[in-house]
Amino acid sequence: NAGVTQTPKFQVLKTGQSMTLQCAQDMNHNSMYWYRQDPGMGLRLIYYSASEGTTDKGEVPNGYNVSRLNKREFSLRLESAAPSQTSVYFCASSGQNYGYTFGSGTRLTVV
Amino acid sequence: AQSVSQHNHHVILSEAASLELGCNYSYGGTVNLFWYVQYPGQHLQLLLKYFSGDPLVKGIKGFEAEFIKSKFSFNLRKPSVQWSDTAEYFCAVNRGGYSSASKIIFGSGTRLSIRP
Numbered sequence: 001n002a003g004v005t006q007t008p009k010f011q012v013l014k015t016g017q018s019m020t021l022q023c024a025q026d027m028n029h030n031s032m033y034w035y036r037q038d039p040g041m042g043l044r045l046i047y048y049s050a051s052e053g054t055t056d057k058g059e060v061p062n063g064y065n066v067s068r069l070n071k072r073e074f075s076l077r078l079e080s081a082a083p084s085q086t087s088v089y090f091c092a093s094s095g096q097n098y099g100y101t102f103g104s105g106t107r108l109t110v111v
Numbered sequence: 112a113q114s115v116s117q118h119n120h121h122v123i124l125s126e127a128a129s130l131e132l133g134c135n136y137s138y139g140g141t142v143n144l145f146w147y148v149q150y151p152g153q154h155l156q157l158l159l160k161y162f163s164g165d166p167l168v169k170g171i172k173g174f175e176a177e178f179i180k181s182k183f184s185f186n187l188r189k190p191s192v193q194w195s196d197t198a199e200y201f202c203a204v205n206r207g208g209y210s211s212a213s214k215i216i217f218g219s220g221t222r223l224s225i226r227p
Binding site: 033035040041042043044045048058090094099100102103104105 | 155201214216217220
C-alpha cells in the first residue's frame, strides 16, 4: 500500500542512549518532514527536507539530526536521548498537492 | 512568521449536536489551509483543504470549513456530530504558491468528545 512507513512503532531508551527513527515513502514526494507531538502543543516541526540532498531546521531542532538518504528515505537521529525528548514522532511527506501524508508514528519514551 | 490558533482546547457535545471549531491564522500572504483529524491511537488524516476558489470547502464525513479572509479564519463545521467523531482536530496553514516544500504549521489541536 502506498504511503509513509515509520519504524519502530515503540521505543524505550535510557538517558544518553542514541537511536535512529526511520521513515520511507513510496509516493515519489519531493518533501519530507519530522514532527513531534506533545499533549496540548500540537505538532511541532523538528526538521524538514524540501528535496533530496537538502535539509533545514524547523521549530525545535535541538538534540536531533536528520539524513535525507535518497528521495524515499528521511531518518531522524537522537545522539544522546533526554527525558524531554519523550514524545510521539511523526514523519510526513508532501507532493504537488501541498497536503501531507503522515506515517503512523513512533512513541518514544526516554527514562 | 506564521502561526495558527485554536481557541477551543476541549469541546464536549452530545450526539446530533452541531459543531463549530474555531481556527485563526496569522500570515499576510496567500495561504493554503487544512484541517486534520487524529482518531485515538492513530496518525493524522486529512479532513479537508483550501487552496483557492470557493471559500466553502467540503471534506470527508460531512465536515466543511469556511475560509473568511478578512477574519483570517478557517472554522470547521458539521451539522450533526456522531459518537465516531470523537477525535482531536488540528487546523494547519502553509504559504500558498507552487512550491511543494512549504512547511505546514499546526495549531495546538482541539479535543472533541461526543457523548452517546
